[in-house]
Amino acid sequence: MTTDATAFPQEARAALTNVRLQGALNHLKEGFQVKRAKAFDAYPIPFESLREQGRAIKESALSRLDELLLQFEAKVTANGGKVHWARDAAEARDVITRILKDSGAKTVTKGKSMVTEEIELNPHLIANGLTPVETDLGEYIIQLRNERPSHIVAPAFHLRRTDVEESFREAHQALPSSRVLDNRPALVSEARGILRRHFEAADAGITGANFLVAETGTAIIVTNEGNGDLTRLLPRTHIVVTGIEKVVPRLEDVSILLRLLTRSATGQEITSYVSFMSGPKQADDADGPQNFHVVLVDNGRSALLGSPVREVLQCIRCGACMNHCPVYGAIGGHAYGATYPGPLGAALDPGLDGLAKTYHLPFASSFCGRCETVCPVKIPLTKIMRFWRNESFSRGIPASSFNRGLKLWAWAARRPALYRTFASLAARVMRMIAGKSGRVRSLPFLTGWFIVRDLAKPASESFQSQWRRRP
Amino acid sequence: MSSARDFILGNLAKGRSAVTPVPDYALPGWTYDVPEHFIAKAKLSVADVHTIAAPDDAPEAILSILAAQGLLPRLHLPKVSPLNALPWHRAPGLSVVSEPPTGADSAFSRADYGIAETGTLVFFSAPQSASSWHYRPGREFVLLPRDSIVPRLEDIIAHVRSRGGMPATLNLVTGPSRTADIEQTIELGAHGPRALDILIVG
Numbered sequence: 001m002t003t004d005a006t007a008f009p010q011e012a013r014a015a016l017t018n019v020r021l022q023g024a025l026n027h028l029k030e031g032f033q034v035k036r037a038k039a040f041d042a043y044p045i046p047f048e049s050l051r052e053q054g055r056a057i058k059e060s061a062l063s064r065l066d067e068l069l070l071q072f073e074a075k076v077t078a079n080g081g082k083v084h085w086a087r088d089a090a091e092a093r094d095v096i097t098r099i100l101k102d103s104g105a106k107t108v109t110k111g112k113s114m115v116t117e118e119i120e121l122n123p124h125l126i127a128n129g130l131t132p133v134e135t136d137l138g139e140y141i142i143q144l145r146n147e148r149p150s151h152i153v154a155p156a157f158h159l160r161r162t163d164v165e166e167s168f169r170e171a172h173q174a175l176p177s178s179r180v181l182d183n184r185p186a187l188v189s190e191a192r193g194i195l196r197r198h199f200e201a202a203d204a205g206i207t208g209a210n211f212l213v214a215e216t217g218t219a220i221i222v223t224n225e226g227n228g229d230l231t232r233l234l235p236r237t238h239i240v241v242t243g244i245e246k247v248v249p250r251l252e253d254v255s256i257l258l259r260l261l262t263r264s265a266t267g268q269e270i271t272s273y274v275s276f277m278s279g280p281k282q283a284d285d286a287d288g289p290q291n292f293h294v295v296l297v298d299n300g301r302s303a304l305l306g307s308p309v310r311e312v313l314q315c316i317r318c319g320a321c322m323n324h325c326p327v328y329g330a331i332g333g334h335a336y337g338a339t340y341p342g343p344l345g346a347a348l349d350p351g352l353d354g355l356a357k358t359y360h361l362p363f364a365s366s367f368c369g370r371c372e373t374v375c376p377v378k379i380p381l382t383k384i385m386r387f388w389r390n391e392s393f394s395r396g397i398p399a400s401s402f403n404r405g406l407k408l409w410a411w412a413a414r415r416p417a418l419y420r421t422f423a424s425l426a427a428r429v430m431r432m433i434a435g436k437s438g439r440v441r442s443l444p445f446l447t448g449w450f451i452v453r454d455l456a457k458p459a460s461e462s463f464q465s466q467w468r469r470r471p
Numbered sequence: 472m473s474s475a476r477d478f479i480l481g482n483l484a485k486g487r488s489a490v491t492p493v494p495d496y497a498l499p500g501w502t503y504d505v506p507e508h509f510i511a512k513a514k515l516s517v518a519d520v521h522t523i524a525a526p527d528d529a530p531e532a533i534l535s536i537l538a539a540q541g542l543l544p545r546l547h548l549p550k551v552s553p554l555n556a557l558p559w560h561r562a563p564g565l566s567v568v569s570e571p572p573t574g575a576d577s578a579f580s581r582a583d584y585g586i587a588e589t590g591t592l593v594f595f596s597a598p599q600s601a602s603s604w605h606y607r608p609g610r611e612f613v614l615l616p617r618d619s620i621v622p623r624l625e626d627i628i629a630h631v632r633s634r635g636g637m638p639a640t641l642n643l644v645t646g647p648s649r650t651a652d653i654e655q656t657i658e659l660g661a662h663g664p665r666a667l668d669i670l671i672v673g
Contacts, residue, residue: 024654027654027655031651031655043499044499044500045497045498045499049497052494053493053494053496053497056491056492056493056494057493059491060490060491060492060493062488063487063488063489063490063491064487064490065483065486065487066480066483066484066487069479069480069483070480079637079639085475085476085479086475087475087478087479091475135662136652137650137652137653137661138650138652141652141653154651154652154655155652156652156653157655159653160654161653161654164653184653184654184656184658185658187653188650188653188658188660188661189660191661192574192660192661192662193574195662196573196574196662199662216631216636216637217637218637224648224649224650224651224661225648225649225650225661225662225663226606226648226661226662226663226664227661227662229602229603229605229606229642229663230603230606230607230662230663232640233602233603233606233640234603244479244483251628251631252496252625252628253493255496255623255624255625255628256496258624266651269512269588269589270589270591270643270645271645272516272644272645272646272647272648272649272663273606273642273643273644273645273648273663274642274643275640275641275642275643276637276640276641276642276643277639277640278636278637278638278639278640278641279639280639281596281639281640282596282638282639284598285596285597285598285602285638285639286549286551286596286597286598286599286600286601286602287596287601287602287603287604288596288602288603288639288640292639296479298475298478298479298482302478302479302482302483302486303482304486305482305483305485305486306482306485306486307486310486
């Protein structure tokens with residue numbers, strides 16, 4: 001698969017005819033949309049009131065992000081942990097590798113973390129002689145297949161049970177080949193057994209964080225499997241890798257955001273596990289890691305704070321925007337070719353990876369606005385996508401026929417008489433081409449546009465000329 | 472690395488804006504019986520809820536649940552746990568062992584609190600309480616005094632403040648471990664317990 005967002009048009013086209021993927025995408029509605037709607041309907045106060053609180057918490061936290069991060073750092077240090085800062089992906093990879101090498105680690109278990117996907121941590125660890133093992137079931141499956149997550153909450157969303165069986169048979173060669181793996185419980189149980197040995201053998205564990213709390217120096221993970229906790233609690237060293245935008249002032253803020261996050265993501269009132277991790281084990285504690293590190297990753301975020309797209313930093317990574325997006329629903333996550341797919345990715349990836357690589361993504365939207373209506377922290381996603389479209393046009397990225405065409409159209413649109421003449425000429429030609437079929441399936445110079453689209457036959461008389469004849 | 476820190480903080484200082492106020496959080500009014508709501512929500516999370524009269528009844532209750540499930544009459548309990556003081560002799564045939572449980576074993580612990588809003592158990596890391604034991608066993612039994620059940624997570628936060636801060640690890644556990652990573656269908660027992668038995672005392 002590609003990790004190149006410049007190939008988006010080709011990848012999107014291929015995704016539309018990928019039978020396996022289209023089958024998986026059918027699960028979006030009952031898997032995510034219905035569960036989410038039920039969860040909010042069941043909550044005794046309106047969703048709108050809860051999300052306004054969530055938005056206000058994140059907006060307020062962003063307005064003094066530097067202060068909160070300093071408070072967080074001071075608290076983690078007082079709790080016996082250590083905070084590290086990384087400007088970009090390369091710096092983050094180096095910091096993490098150095099912590100691991102200094103602690104003498106060889107094998108590393110990993111809880112689910114999109115930031116470690118963003119900084120492409122695993123290949124770097126392997127190149128440095130370390131063995132990272134993804135332990136979230138979905139992440140483990142795609143690690144075996146050398147793929148990337150296709151969804152930020154459900155990374156193996158695009159795969160079928162039989163794909164998982166195939167991967168397990170190939171990877172777990174020590175197990176008898178005659179074993180039965182034709183059902184989900186058998187697959188889950190096999191992964192449980194294999195990964196338990198990894199948990200017990202690991203020298204270090206890496207997790208992400210859903211939230212950071214400034215007042216207590218706490219990192220919080222929200223999970224259902226329990227892999228994140230075994231990743232933290234069994235090895236000697238625990239490293240939290242997360243983005244700088246995750247910090248909020250108080251524990252009460254997390255309580256509100258948690259109600260929004262789990263309902264928006266999976267339709268749960270709460271996940272099986274929510275863990276508050278504030279430092280290494282205390283001297284007499286029965287268990288827990290001896291070393292606790294938090295790596296705060298910037299990678300483009302701090303520059304977005306003072307920019308017109310600042311609100312994208314409010315995101316709590318629930319995935320609701322992609323679950324409700326007609327474009328994501330048609331092509332899945334891989335086609336985007338960037339770390340974060342869907343409307344969130346279209347708003348965030350240009351800020352993290354630069355427009356030169358990601359200019360297609362803000363255009364991958366019909367601006368229907370469904371993403372905004374489900375966003376638990378009210379990020380104006382279409383406004384942000386429109387900003388990136390404008391940026392890309394004014395910077396001439398790409399300096400393509402698309403931009404020249406747009407300029408030509410703008411020139412004509414400001415000359416009504418000329419525009420009308422051309423429009424009525426075009427309508428006549430299109431009526432001829434459509435003929436009896438009633439659809440226009442191709443036009444000269446626009447064959448590419450028509451590969452997955454067609455147009456209705458234009459009416460015999462335009463609205464404007466009908467209007468002029470009105471009694 | 473101080474240069475990375477300076478760079479980030481410098482950028483963030485440039486991006487600072489007038490601090491926007493956060494409104495007082497509006498939570499729904501609480502109209503439920505606290506323990507009954509806890510029990511209903513815990514059952515929805517696929518936990519099994521049992522009621523016993525006193526902590527001393529736990530050994531027999533656990534033995535009978537294990538027998539009913541056709542499970543080995545063996546229970547893992549950390550050496551440091553105060554639960555070792557329960558009258559285990561009242562459950563003859565149940566062996567209590569102290570080594571860490573594997574994914575097929577049963578373990579026993581005591582919750583510090585229950586949260587009624589979501590049917591959640593709350594565990595603080597401590598010398599007598601092993602955090603990893605909530606994730607290691609195949610089945611976890613948890614003792615929860617009825618008067619330790621509070622309405623909401625906000626009440627736990629108030630306890631955290633009154634005890635002077637967070638423990639190294641604070642775990643919220645709601646039902647058994649689960650995953651929907653294969654074909655969006657929920658399977659129990661991904662890495663943590665496949666089953667969770669809550670023994671409410673009183």
